[in-house]
Amino acid sequence: MRRSIDAFVGLLALGVLWLPLSVHAEGEPETQRESFDEAVEIRGAANSELSGSQERVENLSDDTDKLLTQYQSALRHHESLRTYNRQLDALIVSQESERASLEEQTDQVELVSREVTPLMLRMIDAVEAFVSLDVPFLAEEREERVLDLRKLMGRADVTEAEKYRRIMEAYQIENEYGRTIEAYRSTLDREGQTVTVNFLRVGRIALVYQTLDESEAGVWNQEARRWEPLDGSFRTAIRNGLRIARKQAAPDLIRLPLLPPERGDS
Secondary structure: OHHHHHHHHHHHHHHHHHHHHHHHHHOOHHHHHHHHHHHHHHHHHHHHHHHHHHHHHHHHHHHHHHHHHHHHHHHHHHHHHHHHHHHHHHHHHHHHHHHHHHHHHHHHHHHHHHHHHHHHHHHHHHHHHHHHHOOOOOHHHHHHHHHHHHHHHOOOOOOHHHHHHHHHHHHHHHHHHOOOEEEEEEEEEEOOEEEEEEEEEEOOOEEEEEEOOOOOEEEEEOOOOEEEEEOHHHHHHHHHHHHHHOOOOOOOOOOOOOOOOOOOOO
């Protein structure tokens, strides 16, 4: 378009130059001057019109470039939105699948909870019965542990997994008693009096006590469910056993009374 305008301006200039020469050849000097002035005015008007047209063309070109830039930007934004929407669609599908999986797991948890809770209650009953029938060492501590488990089962803020873990922990503690040696100080009811004594437990095969002044000792008879006195020949053995259990002496063989189980009539 710019080349067409330049060609038009050139032709118009030739016409203007030719016009005064023609007028000069045919007309009078005054007439020739008026014609020349008129031609100059026409040329100036044409130049002004051409300048305005060129400016409008340039403005239109700038506007076109801006619109093209905006259009290209809109296309890129549109493509970005399409990509984002595709990603959202995939995310929604994944979330729906996860939600369905969680709902299924929740249903399974509720089913397991309904089945496991009665089992855990029976396990606590079994621990309580075992403690009441076992050799009576650390009786208060073990009974308190069972009581804590029953309170735990009634708490809504504790998960089923934690309840089960605590019950299994109690089972493990009871199991460990059968493989360890222990010395502790507690009280003993003797003939209506409460006496402080030292207890020595060797697994579950022997539970003996000795008074603090070592003047008296006894052994638990599990079959008869009672304490039986020991003579003074066991005084040193019990003392050594207490020291070994408290890690005050190196492990060594000790002589302790082991009561044989009573046999029924044949």
